[in-house]
Amino acid sequence: MLKIFRNLRRKLLSDNKTSKYTIYAIGEIFLVVxxxxxxxxxxxxxxxxxxxxxxxxxxSGFISDLKKDKTQLESLIYVRKKQxxxxxxxxxxxxADEYDLDEFYNHYYFLFPFYRFIPNSNTLEEVLNSSxxxxxxxxxxxxxxxxxxxxxxxxxxxxxHVYEDRAIYLYSPLTMNHLELNGLxxxxxxxxxxxxxxxxxxxxxxxxxxxxxxxxxKDRHFKSFINLLDFNLIFVIxxxxxxxxxxxxxxxxxxxxxxxx
Numbered sequence: 165m166l167k168i169f170r171n172l173r174r175k176l177l178s179d180n181k182t183s184k185y186t187i188y189a190i191g192e193i194f195l196v197v198x199x200x201x202x203x204x205x206x207x208x209x210x211x212x213x214x215x216x217x218x219x220x221x222x223x224s225g226f227i228s229d230l231k232k233d234k235t236q237l238e239s240l241i242y243v244r245k246k247q248x249x250x251x252x253x254x255x256x257x258x259x260a261d262e263y264d265l266d267e268f269y270n271h272y273y274f275l276f277p278f279y280r281f282i283p284n285s286n287t288l289e290e291v292l293n294s295s296x297x298x299x300x301x302x303x304x305x306x307x308x309x310x311x312x313x314x315x316x317x318x319x320x321x322x323x324x325h326v327y328e329d330r331a332i333y334l335y336s337p338l339t340m341n342h343l344e345l346n347g348l349x350x351x352x353x354x355x356x357x358x359x360x361x362x363x364x365x366x367x368x369x370x371x372x373x374x375x376x377x378x379x380x381x382k383d384r385h386f387k388s389f390i391n392l393l394d395f396n397l398i399f400v401i402x403x404x405x406x407x408x409x410x411x412x413x414x415x416x417x418x419x420x421x422x423x424x425x
Contacts, residue, residue: 219299223418225287226309230418232284233316234411240281241404244397250274251394258387265370266363268377273351275393276334278327283316302421308414315407322400329396333389342376342383344369 250271257263288309291297300306333339350364364373380386 215299218296219301220422222287222291222296222299223305223422225290226305227415227418229284229287230411230415234408234415236281236284237404237408237411240279241401241408243277243279244401244404247275248394248397248401251390251397254390255387255394258381258390261381263377263381265365265373265377269347269364269373270351272380273347275390276330278330280327281316281319281323283313283320285313285316288313302417305414305417305421308410308417312407312410312414315403315410319400319403319407322396322403326393326396326400329389329392333385336385338383338385342379344372344376347373 253271254268254275257268291300297306300309334343346367346369347364350367364370367373
């Protein structure tokens with residue numbers, strides 16, 4: 165093709181056809197410009213396609229992380245709601261000064277399981293740390309993710325507060341002197357633990373359990389702990405439920421965006 169153009173140019177010059185050569189030169193320049201523009205457009209298309217691939221990768225990663233967070237939040241909500249129910253049941257027994265041994269301890273031991281909320285934020289942290297936030301062009305999704313990140317930090321702070329209150333009570337000498345740890349293997353906590361005894365009332369240590377529960381029923385330290393736990397859970401549970409709801413709505417937003425892409 166270039167050889168044809170060169171021969172045509174030489175022929176026009178040798179024939180001294182200046183006007184035709186000028187028209188030819190303009191045409192050649194036009195073709196070069198058009199070629200450059202086409203090349204630039206193709207490069208632009210390729211860049212857009214590559215950016216979209218990166219964006220979709222991150223969006224898919226967000227969905228995967230959020231689904232894991234949602235599952236973790238659902239488990240935590242279950243635990244916290246059951247702990248709230250158990251705290252209220254124990255308070256009712258204390259207030260009424262009446263108890264059933266098995267019922268008391270099944271409620272009591274469920275107050276102690278603790279699970280730290282650890283968000284699956286690998287994708288978001290990668291985006292933020294690599295300055296790739298520009299690939300998330302949907303401002304709605306971007307802002308919702310950043311807001312959720314802030315909610316997660318608040319949840320973790322509140323969960324640590326609950327944990328500290330629990331640890332202070334549990335490892336206090338006032339508690340350890342009246343806590344038979346073997347009861348962890350008897351209590352019907354809803355967790356997969358090996359039960360060594362049929363119940364507290366049928367345990368070989370039944371007299372110890374009776375003595376301890378009678379102490380706990382009168383113990384202000386114990387009553388203050390379950391009151392404080394129940395009070396904290398009033399704020400913690402709605403926060404967990406909102407985060408779960410936010411996960412669900414953000415997942416829907418991202419799935420819609422992926423379909424558009």
